[in-house]
Amino acid sequence: MYIPTYQDVLDAHERIAPHIRRTPIRISDHLNDLTGARLFFKCENFQEPGAFKVRGAANAVFGLDAAQAARGVATHSSGNHASCLSYAAMRRGIPCNVVMPRTAPQAKKDTVRRYGGVITECDPSTSSREARFAQVQAATGGDFVHPYNDPRVIAGQGTCAREFIEQVDGLDCVVAPIGGGGMISGTCLTLAALAPEVRVIAAEPEQADDAWRSFNAGYIIADDAPRTIADGLLVPLKELTWHFVRNHVTAIYTASDAEIIEAMKLAWKHLRIVIEPSSAVPLAIILKNPAVFAGQRVGVIVTGGNVDLDRLPWI
Missing domain, CATH: 3.40.50.1100 (Rossmann fold)
Structure with a gap:
């Protein structure tokens, strides 16, 4: 099993630069007041296909x-x-x-x-x-091209955290959703090289919490067909992503579908951007665990915005 290095991230960023966007950072005074933290949202939903992937x-x-x-x-x-x-x-x-x-x-x-x-x-x-x-x-x-258990994919996802560190100084932690673990793995890879003091925290739906259970058990626990509103987070960890989760993730927190939907609505209203349910899980766990994040500078990766507008989860 080849484990990608930070050099792979650098090579990836040069290779993909003509084909991706350097996505912006959004902030909301209201969400900062609501959480007691300084939140910086990196909007990967602004990529042309609508997602970090x-x-x-x-x-x-x-x-x-x-x-x-x-x-x-x-x-x-x-x-x-x-x-x-x-x-x-x-x-x-x-x-x-x-x-x-x-x-x-x-x-x-x-x-x-x-x-x-x-x-x-x-x-x-x-x-x-x-x-x-x-x-x-x-x-x-x-x-x-595996969705996440592929060194090339993880190296590519790691370019997001590289941009994040260049755009926002002094982050205390970065929070991202976790399904199979591709984005989390790339984030771990980059931050371990550039800013090892920045904690990596994963956010997962309660109804598809196999990464949380794996993290606590110390080995991969895979669900075959979980059901949650966060449809992008239905897949289990694999051996390559488990390597990064096991060695670099500080904590995994979970949120219910109701909490995810409420966070999604808040993001739409106060960030004024379209995000999908999977992308709302980080904000949901921050709202649910205010003591963990209060007073900190928190990076939040908004992973995607591909939503069926005729079937919004609160309708």
Whole structure:
């Protein structure tokens, strides 16, 4: 198992620079007053495909040699990785095949197709998506770009924290959602190199809390088909992301679906940006645990904004 280094992050940032946006930081006086902390929101929902995952996807796609690129790429994903890989593949002019749960939000399926990705649907479980993906990859020969358990993807995600540290001085901690752990792993990798004093805190839905249980047990506990409003956080940790979680994450906190929805509404209202439920989990756990964050400068990674506007969770 190759564990990416900070040099891989630097190489990734140079490789993907023409294909991503340096996303802005947003603040809200009201949310600061509400939490007792200084919150800095890095808006990865402003990426062209609407999610941070374009960083890792672009690093993988543009790192392929010509022979493999000609066969294209393939993956399984609940949505954002699929759309971001399709986007990167479109920019390079190569095929992209993705396996998605049939229950994935229509907005995310539409985005994949807009960028030329070919979708094969599966049942909403990890075992189903992996089995269906094996069939698709065997038929297409595309390079497997795992949504998170891939050194190229983790190195790409690590570029987000590099920008964050350049944009905001004196952070005490960075909070990001955790599903499979790609963003958390990239954040750990970068902060360990650039700012080891900054704590990394993961935020997870109560109804898909396998990372929290794994963290406390000391080994990976995987749920096959959890159900939560945070559809981007349904997958379990794998061996590579577990390495970073086990060695670098300070704590994992959880929030209920009701708390996630309330945080999502607050972000829409006071940051005036569209974020998806998975991206609201960090704010939800900050609101739920004020004593942990009070008086601190807290970086919050807003991971995505791909929402089905006809099916908002509070309607």
